[in-house]
Amino acid sequence: MAGIKALVGLSFSGAIGLTFLLLGCALEQYGKYxxxxxxxxxxxxxxxxxxxxxxxxxxxxxxxxxxxVMTGNAVIFLTILGFFVVFGGGDDFSWEQW
Incomplete structure (x- = not known):
């Protein structure tokens, strides 16, 4: 019975997540797909x-x-994040304009 409750809970949270995703894209005031x-x-x-x-x-x-492997992944992702923090601003093209 616990497995069924977990499956229902995961299905519900997945449906809520997809609803928020679709609302973020479909609401006319945002207009971003x-x-x-x-x-x-x-x-x-x-x-x-x-x-x-x-x-x-x-x-x-x-x-x-x-x-x-986990340490290597963390270092690589932090390196990518650092790249965007250091080189992300100060140019004409910016991610914030989207």
Missing amino acids: WPLFVLIFYILSPIPTFISRRVSDDTDIEWGACGL
């Missing part, structure tokens, strides 16, 4: 999980490798 491209990535996001389940049935993850 670019955020709908996020739906492409929502559809593509489960593909790596499907591939990894087909390749390996063993779910035993080495914690050292997991930690190194």
